[in-house]
Amino acid sequence: MIRDKFDAIVVGAGPSGNAAAYTMAKEGLKVLQLERGEYPGSKNVQGAILYADALEKIIPDFREDAPLERHVIEQRLWTMDDTSYVGMHYRSDDFNEEKPNRYTIIRAQFDRWFSGKVREAGAVLLCETTVTELLRDPQGRVIGVRTDRDGGTAFADVVILGEGVNGLVGQRSGLRPELKPDTVALAVKEMHFLPREVIESRFNLAGNEGVVIEAMGTITDGMTGTGFIYTNQESISIGIGCIVSDFAESGRTPYGLLEAFKRHPSVRPLLEGSECKEYAAHLIPEGGYNAMPELFGDGWIVVGDAGQFVNAVHREGSNLAMTTGRVAGETVVWLKRRREMATKANLAEYQRRLEETFVMKDLRKYRRIPDFLHRNKHIFGVYPKLLSAAAQTWFRVDGVDKRAKEKQIFQSFRSGRTLPGLIGDALKLARSWR
Amino acid sequence: MHIVVCMKQVPDSAQIRVHPVTNTIMRQGVPTIINPYDLFALEEALHLRDRLGGEVTVLTMGPPMAEESLRKALTFGADRAVLLTDRAFAGSDTLATSFALAAALNKIGQEFGEPPIVFTGKQTIDGDTAQVGPGIAKRLGLNQLTYVARIADLDPAAGTITVERRAEGGLQVLQTRLPVLITMLEGVNEIRRGSLDDAYRAARAQVVRWSAADAGITELARCGLKGSPTIVKKVFAPQGRAEKVRQVPTADRSADELAVDVIAAIFRTQPPLEDDLLRFAAGQ
Numbered sequence: 028m029i030r031d032k033f034d035a036i037v038v039g040a041g042p043s044g045n046a047a048a049y050t051m052a053k054e055g056l057k058v059l060q061l062e063r064g065e066y067p068g069s070k071n072v073q074g075a076i077l078y079a080d081a082l083e084k085i086i087p088d089f090r091e092d093a094p095l096e097r098h099v100i101e102q103r104l105w106t107m108d109d110t111s112y113v114g115m116h117y118r119s120d121d122f123n124e125e126k127p128n129r130y131t132i133i134r135a136q137f138d139r140w141f142s143g144k145v146r147e148a149g150a151v152l153l154c155e156t157t158v159t160e161l162l163r164d165p166q167g168r169v170i171g172v173r174t175d176r177d178g179g180t181a182f183a184d185v186v187i188l189g190e191g192v193n194g195l196v197g198q199r200s201g202l203r204p205e206l207k208p209d210t211v212a213l214a215v216k217e218m219h220f221l222p223r224e225v226i227e228s229r230f231n232l233a234g235n236e237g238v239v240i241e242a243m244g245t246i247t248d249g250m251t252g253t254g255f256i257y258t259n260q261e262s263i264s265i266g267i268g269c270i271v272s273d274f275a276e277s278g279r280t281p282y283g284l285l286e287a288f289k290r291h292p293s294v295r296p297l298l299e300g301s302e303c304k305e306y307a308a309h310l311i312p313e314g315g316y317n318a319m320p321e322l323f324g325d326g327w328i329v330v331g332d333a334g335q336f337v338n339a340v341h342r343e344g345s346n347l348a349m350t351t352g353r354v355a356g357e358t359v360v361w362l363k364r365r366r367e368m369a370t371k372a373n374l375a376e377y378q379r380r381l382e383e384t385f386v387m388k389d390l391r392k393y394r395r396i397p398d399f400l401h402r403n404k405h406i407f408g409v410y411p412k413l414l415s416a417a418a419q420t421w422f423r424v425d426g427v428d429k430r431a432k433e434k435q436i437f438q439s440f441r442s443g444r445t446l447p448g449l450i451g452d453a454l455k456l457a458r459s460w461r
Numbered sequence: 462m463h464i465v466v467c468m469k470q471v472p473d474s475a476q477i478r479v480h481p482v483t484n485t486i487m488r489q490g491v492p493t494i495i496n497p498y499d500l501f502a503l504e505e506a507l508h509l510r511d512r513l514g515g516e517v518t519v520l521t522m523g524p525p526m527a528e529e530s531l532r533k534a535l536t537f538g539a540d541r542a543v544l545l546t547d548r549a550f551a552g553s554d555t556l557a558t559s560f561a562l563a564a565a566l567n568k569i570g571q572e573f574g575e576p577p578i579v580f581t582g583k584q585t586i587d588g589d590t591a592q593v594g595p596g597i598a599k600r601l602g603l604n605q606l607t608y609v610a611r612i613a614d615l616d617p618a619a620g621t622i623t624v625e626r627r628a629e630g631g632l633q634v635l636q637t638r639l640p641v642l643i644t645m646l647e648g649v650n651e652i653r654r655g656s657l658d659d660a661y662r663a664a665r666a667q668v669v670r671w672s673a674a675d676a677g678i679t680e681l682a683r684c685g686l687k688g689s690p691t692i693v694k695k696v697f698a699p700q701g702r703a704e705k706v707r708q709v710p711t712a713d714r715s716a717d718e719l720a721v722d723v724i725a726a727i728f729r730t731q732p733p734l735e736d737d738l739l740r741f742a743a744g745q
Binding site (some may be wrong): 028029031059151152153155156174176177178179180181 | 536655659664
C-alpha cells in the first residue's frame with residue numbers, strides 16, 4: 028500500500044488520462060497516474076490525427092516540442108467501388124498557417140511526450156502497473172484502487188478512469204456494461220515506410236504538409252466501416268475498420284479487408300515500394316451518445332474512450348478524450364478549491380461542464396447515426412457503385428448524347444435502389460443528421 | 462550488508478538492425494533495456510538483501526538517458542541508483558570502463574558503506590566481452606567469482622562465501638573470502654516484479670549523478686576513447702563455408718561397401734582423422 032493519500036488517481040496514460048492528470052497536477056494537486064503499458068503509448072493505437080484545438084486548451088505552446096509529423100492541408104473523401112473512387116478533395120493553402128489546425132502524429136512518440144509534460148507538472152506516473160479493481164468504503168464510495176503489484180493499493184479522493192475503450196476496471200466494478208459488438212469497431216492499420224521525397228511527390232506536398240484520405244464503399248464489403256490513409260513524415264498509415272458484429276456476421280477478417288484495400292488500383296500506387304514495419308489493431312467505441320455509460324458517481328469520473336467519447340462520423344476521438352480529461356481535471360480542481368467532496372452530486376458538475384463543450388453537443392447531434400448505419404448497410408455498398416457508374420457514364424465520351432446519359436444515370440439509380448428507396452434513404456439520413 | 466550491482470543499458474537486441482553497408486549496429490530509434498544478464502545479478506543481490514538485510518545500490522556508466530534503466534532497477538526494488546556520466550567517458554572500451562567503474566565503486570564505498578559483494582552480469586549483449594567484471598575485480602583487489610550459478614553459502618560474520626560456478630566439464634564449488642566480485646550466470650533466477658511501493662519510490666527517487674570529478678577520477682587520460690587501447694578495425698559478417706554436401710551413390714551397393722565409401726570420403730577431406738584412428742588402433 029502506498030501510504031501517501033492522493034487528491035486524484037488517474038487510470039491510464041492515454042490522451043484522456045494525460046489531459047486529466049496534467050490539468051490537476053499543474054494546479055498543484057497530488058496526482059498518481061497508473062499505466063499498464065511499459066511506457067505511455069506502448070499500448071495505444073490510433074490513425075492518428077491530432078486536433079490542435081483540444082491540446083491547445085491544455086498545453087498552449089505544445090507545438091514547440093511535441094513530436095508532430097505533418098500538418099494537414101488536404102482532406103480527401105473517397106467513395107470507392109472495386110475499380111474506382113469518386114472523390115471530394117479539399118485542399119487549401121490557408122491550412123499552412125502559423126498554428127495549424129490538424130496534424131498527423133505517431134502515438135508511441137506523442138504519448139511519451141505528453142506524459143513527460145504530465146510528470147513535469149508534478150504527477151507521479153507508475154508504468155507496468157495494472158489497476159485490477161476499485162476500492163470502496165462501506166457506503167459504496169470509490170476511495171482508491173487495487174493494482175496487480177504486491178501491496179498494491181492506493182487511495183485518493185477521486186479516481187478518474189481513462190482506461191480506454193475496453194475499460195475492464197469500470198466493467199468489473201459494475202460502473203458500465205461490457206462492450207456490445209454492435210457499438211464497437213475493430214480497426215487494423217499498418218505503417219508503410221517510404222522516403223520523405225517519395226511521399227511528398229506522390230501526395231503533392233511540400234515540407235511538412237500532409238494529406239488525409241478517408242474512404243468508404245465496397246472496401247468494407249457491405250459492412251459498416253471506413254478506411255483511411257494518412258501521411259506521416261517518412262511513413263504512410265493505412266487502415267480499415269468495421270463494426271465488430273458485422274465482422275462476426277460476414278466472417279470477413281480485418282486483415283483480409285486491409286489487404287484488399289491495399290491492392291485497390293487507386294491505393295496500390297500510393298504504397299508502391301514501401302516497407303511495412305508495423306501492424307496494429309484497436310477497438311473504437313462507435314456507439315455514440317446512446318451507448319454512453321454513466322459518466323460519474325461517488326468518487327469516480329470516466330473520460331475518453333472508456334466513456335464512448337468518439338464522434339465516428341467525423342473520425343474524432345482523441346480530441347474528445349483530451350477535452351473530457353481536461354474538463355474532469357478542472358472539475359476536480361474546482362471541488363478541491365471549494366473544499367468539497369467528490370460525491371456523485373458534486374461530480375455532476377463534470378457533465379454540466381461537458382454539456383457546454385462541442386463534445387456533448389456533437390455526440391447528441393449524431394446520436395441517431397450509429398443506428399441509421401446499422402439498419403442501412405446498403406449505404407456502404409450500393410451508393411458507391413451507383414456513384415461510380417454515374418461518374419463513368421458522365422465522363423466517358425462515346426457518341427451517346429448527354430440527355431440520354433442523364434436518363435441512363437437516373438435509371439441506374441432507380442433500378443439500383445428504387446425510387447421509394449432513394450427518397451427513404453435521403454429522408455432517414457436527413458433525420459439522423461439533424 | 463551493502464551490495465552493489467553494476468549494470469549496463471543496452472539496445473534491445475530483439476529490435477536492432479545492422480547497417481547493410483557498414484555492418485555497424487544502427488542504434489537510432491532502437492529502444493534500450495537493462496542488459497538482460499544483469500537482471501540475474503540484480504535479483505541475486507535483492508534476494509541476499511531480503512535475507513540478510515542491508516541495501517542494494519545499482520551503478521551504471523552511460524549517457525544521461527541511462528537514468529531510465531536505473532529507475533527501472535529501482536522499480537524492481539533496488540535501494541539506490543548511481544549514474545556515472547561524463548563526456549570524458551565517451552568511447553570507453555572495457556579497460557577504460559572498468560577503470561571508471563572501479564573509481565565509482567571506491568567512491569560508493571566511502572559515501573554509502575564498503576560493499577562486501579559487487580555483482581555484474583556474466584557479460585553484456587552488445588559487447589559480449591565479459592571483461593568488465595573481472596577488470597573491476599582486478600583493479601579493486603576483489604576475489605573474482607565468474608559464471609556463478611548459485612551462492613551456496615554466505616557468512617558475512619566470518620567473511621566467507623561459497624558458490625557454485627559453471628565451468629567446462631562440470632560444476633566447481635569455490636570458497637573464498639569477502640570482498641568478492643561475482644558475475645552471475647543467466648537462467649539462475651527470475652527478476653521479481655517490484656511492489657507498488659517500490660514502483661512509487663522509484664518514480665520519485667533522485668538518481669545520484671556523478672561526473673568523473675565527482676567520482677574522484679583525476680586521470681582523464683585513462684577514461685573514454687583516450688583510455689581505450691581497443692581499436693575496432695573492421696566489422697564484417699562471417700562468410701558461409703564453401704564446402705558442400707557430398708553425395709555417395711547407393712545403387713547396387715551393400716551397406717558394408719557404402720560405409721567404407723563414406724569413411725573413405727571423410728578421410729579424404731580430413732586426413733588427420735585417419736592418422737588419429739590408425740594410431741588409436743595401433744595402441745589397442
